[in-house]
Amino acid sequence: MTYNLAGRRDNKYKARIKITVAERGLDVMREEIEAEFLNRRAVFTGVDQALLNDLKRQYAAPDFRIEGTGDYDVERARSAGFRSWTDTNLSEHRIEGYASATLTLKAPGVTPGDATDAQMSLVADLAERYGHSDIRIAHDQNIVLPHVHKSDLPALYRELLAAGLATANAGQISDIIACPGMDYCSLATARSIPIAQEIADHFRALDLEDEIGQFNIQISGCINACGHHHLGHIGILGLDRAGVENYQITLGGDGYEIPAIGQRAGAGFPAEEVVPAIDRVVKAYLDLRENAEERFIDAYRRLGAAPFKAALYPEAAHA
Ligand code: SF4
Numbered sequence: 001m002t003y004n005l006a007g008r009r010d011n012k013y014k015a016r017i018k019i020t021v022a023e024r025g026l027d028v029m030r031e032e033i034e035a036e037f038l039n040r041r042a043v044f045t046g047v048d049q050a051l052l053n054d055l056k057r058q059y060a061a062p063d064f065r066i067e068g069t070g071d072y073d074v075e076r077a078r079s080a081g082f083r084s085w086t087d088t089n090l091s092e093h094r095i096e097g098y099a100s101a102t103l104t105l106k107a108p109g110v111t112p113g114d115a116t117d118a119q120m121s122l123v124a125d126l127a128e129r130y131g132h133s134d135i136r137i138a139h140d141q142n143i144v145l146p147h148v149h150k151s152d153l154p155a156l157y158r159e160l161l162a163a164g165l166a167t168a169n170a171g172q173i174s175d176i177i178a179c180p181g182m183d184y185c186s187l188a189t190a191r192s193i194p195i196a197q198e199i200a201d202h203f204r205a206l207d208l209e210d211e212i213g214q215f216n217i218q219i220s221g222c223i224n225a226c227g228h229h230h231l232g233h234i235g236i237l238g239l240d241r242a243g244v245e246n247y248q249i250t251l252g253g254d255g256y257e258i259p260a261i262g263q264r265a266g267a268g269f270p271a272e273e274v275v276p277a278i279d280r281v282v283k284a285y286l287d288l289r290e291n292a293e294e295r296f297i298d299a300y301r302r303l304g305a306a307p308f309k310a311a312l313y314p315e316a317a318h319a
Contacts (some may be wrong), residue, residue, distance in 0.1 A: 002032045013187065016224060062132035062147055064095045070151030082157050084210075085168040090153075097150055101131075102170040103143040103160060108204060110164075112178045112196050113141030122163050130156045139228075139255075140177050142170065173208075173215040173282070174200035177228065181221030181238060182245075188221035190238025190245040195219055195274055202275050203282070212282060214295045218253070231255035233297045234278060235262040245271045251281070251308055252300045265309050266316075277312055284311035 006024060008014040021029050076083045091100040103123065105113050115123070123143055127135045130152040131145035138144050148156060160166035169175045176199060179185065181192025196219050203209055218232030222239070229235030235250035246268040253262025269277050282296075284307055289299045300308060310316075 001036050002029060006032070013224075018225075062134065064098065064132075064147070065149055067097065067149070068151065069097055069149075071154050072150040075154040075157075079154075081161065081166070081168070082154060085157055085166055086153065088168045088172065089170040093147065095147075099148055099150055099153065101145045101148045101153070101156065102138070103145065103165050104167050104170050104175050105142055105165075106169055106175045106200065107164050107167045108174075108201065109197070111183075111193050112176055112200075115143070115165075119163055119165055122159070123165070126156060126159060140175065142175070169209060171214045171216070172210075173203045173212050173217060175216075176200055177216075177218040177232070179220050179227035181219070185221060185226075187224060188238070189223075189240035190221050190247065191271070192219045192221040192227060192236075192238060195236060195238070195247065195271065198275050199278055202279065208282075211292075212286065212296075213292065215282070216254075216256075216297070217278070228255060229253075230262050231259075232262060233295075233300070234281060236274065239268065241268070247271065247274050249274075249277060249281075249312065251305055252297070254297055258301075263305060265305070265312050267313075280311040280314070281308050284308055 003017045003020055006029075007017065007020050008023075076086060089102045089104065091102070093099050105115050123135060127133055127145055130148050132147045134146050136144040136146055145156075157166055176196040178192040178196035180188070182188040182190060183193050196217075199217060203212065216233040217236065218227050218229045219236040220227035220229040220238065223237070225237070229237050230250055231253045232250070233253060235253050237248045237250070239246050239248060247270075248268040249265045250262030251265050252260055254260045285296045285299055288303060288307055289296075290302075294302075
């Protein structure tokens, strides 16, 4: 309500809560929100039980099956592709015998987050057959089937593979979140999608994805930050500098267990220098990490920004 009343409606480029906070001040906004909260609490008469019960019914757990995992382990031993996909794209489920499966929409050469109509129809069909009819669209531009019994995973994988939906890279460096950028968005000041594809292609060509492990890159094509670049372990913000695309890099962001806003590393890079810059940071991380289990964000927290900034700006480090 506070933002609704105070937000900028006169300028679509400034119709963002962060702009309103910056213009009016955090303390003013906080006071107004607290006052609004007190107003609302005074007239709050309790939870609408009928609505609550309806919500509970809609989000009731499915009728989980209690049975063996079938050919799951046999297939893992037999098929390297299945093993790789299950290693990377499955999450633990609270019910024994189940897993949550991530279908990354980050196949080589494909626009990050895009799926064809045929792929979407197939996923709906697969969810009905293998996933208790449940699908989640995740913030990382992927699809999650949250409840798949392990005995169904070999068949699910085969169908995903045939449809180009079995890319084994969930949470890896090629699983990049990118906004539409200049390819589709009229507000953009730079391209996002080609930059994401170039970075993903680069590390695929080096066959380093598994070696690098969990690594989160996020890209926005303007300051509106729809790619939430500031929450990427590496964030990339595309800007316009006198008619030329320029990309600022932030380091150390995290939108998961320990939320953190990435810090701007320094001067931006022209488009053709983004991949080499990211490559230097990643190579520095591989050199500096304590072991293969230490993720980039953990190494960053342990070491601070300095060694990664030095990798980004080698000229400055040697000046
Ligand atoms: S961040 Fe990306 S999607 Fe959002 S307004 Fe800017 S260019 Fe468009």
